[in-house]
Amino acid sequence: MATSAPPALRRTALNAMHHRMGAKMVDFGGWDMPVEYSGLIAEHMAVRTGVGVFDVSHMGDIQLRGPEALAAVQHITINDVSKLQLGQAHYSAMLYPQGTFVDDVIVHKFSDNDYLIVINAGTREKDYNWVKSNVQRFHCHASDYSDFYTQLAIQGPKAAETLAKLTNLDLSTIKGYWFKWGTACGLSNTLVARTGYTGEDGFEIYVPSDVVTSERVWNEVLEAGKEFGILPCGLGARNTLRLESAMSLYGHEISETINPFEAHLERFLKLDKGNFLGSDALKKVQAEGGPKRKLVGLEVIERGIARDGYPVLNASGEKIGVVTSGSPAPFLKKNIALAYVPVELAFIDNEVAVEIRGNPVKAKIVPTPFYRRPKKTA
């Protein structure tokens, strides 16, 4: 490599706003992003009990359009796209032929020949190149619209009441993992999806990515949520919220060396839909008796916090696995973790240890998600 200077960090349209509002910033996958504003715990609790707003514009957006768009999306993702109705979205993933993850994604069906795939920030280029080269034989076109949108996630039990003030859409008609277009913050044809990454009710809205519009919408959301104690939230709370809900994070629970059986994502894997990238390899895994290791939830019983990369030990102190994500859980007030362990040890209440800075600390396997939001009573 001839160059020695680190590449400049990428910025969302709200970058100057985050700096002005005094957010603590961090390099996240090459992006200069807010890690926290008022404090991680306060932000986490705002989303669990009221409402919070996140700038998630660093996420990527790939649109696939053309007469064979459905066949193309079926070919590159694991869920059954033919089951999606217009206006519906689902969680899915893209796999390599060997059955391991390129990335996890959300697929939105705009029409029979028009799909939007929302991808992770750190894998944007890799994903787009992967999609482009693998849909070539289909009559459809892949467009990278990542830089066209400012994406805001409005999350929490008060998210709907907050957003309702800003849109003409009847939000009660948008169910979880469905979306509509409507006017929001005076912007017509705005995509409003009832999706998120917090385990809470909430919406993600996609608005034009110019600074003036993005900042205006950000401010209007904060104003609308004021009476519910809305907080701007950073990636710190985003991580603890998704961990309490046991949602996977690329580079942690899923990666180029992990398959969907291991990652406990079988419910999104539709091997009966016909062949797709990775399906042969996964059928082989199945035929050979299933995965050797499994993602489990851990609760640390003794004093100590399990963190990413810490070894998991058996009773005799031998290393049997590794923590992929670990943190104090601000709402549950427990120390929790996701970890890979051998399948024969992956059963509820099984006691293991996490090696925390040289010391084995007792933990037990617990059901996931660690947190499930209360059912609406009204």
Add this chain to the structure above:
Amino acid sequence: MAYPANYKYTREHEWIEVSGKTGTVGITDYAQNSLGDIVFVDAPKVGSKVEKGAIFGSVESVKAVSDLYSPVSGTVTEVNESLKDSPEKINTDAHAAWIIKVELSDSAELDSLLDAAAYEKFIAEETGK
């Protein structure tokens, strides 16, 4: 946040206030601010030895763990037990929420620590990086 002029500081962001042979040790406001919400303090037991520049414990926030480096050598005479249940006291007032008290074995070690002005200059450079 002002850095008390009667304290001494390390480049690892601990402070020490010395009275007679006893040093009271905590982490600086800069340290608590970079860590964020503190949820766990791992301190040594009374009677254990600490060594200048060596790790004597750790402080954990929700998102990170940070080692504690002793500003001086000596013996731990007291541990702030209230931090077990209320570690967030460090966030509220880092320069009052002490972690351990140490009986100094060599007061001359204090000379190599930073005074408040030098520490403030040091963190200004850290921030500017």
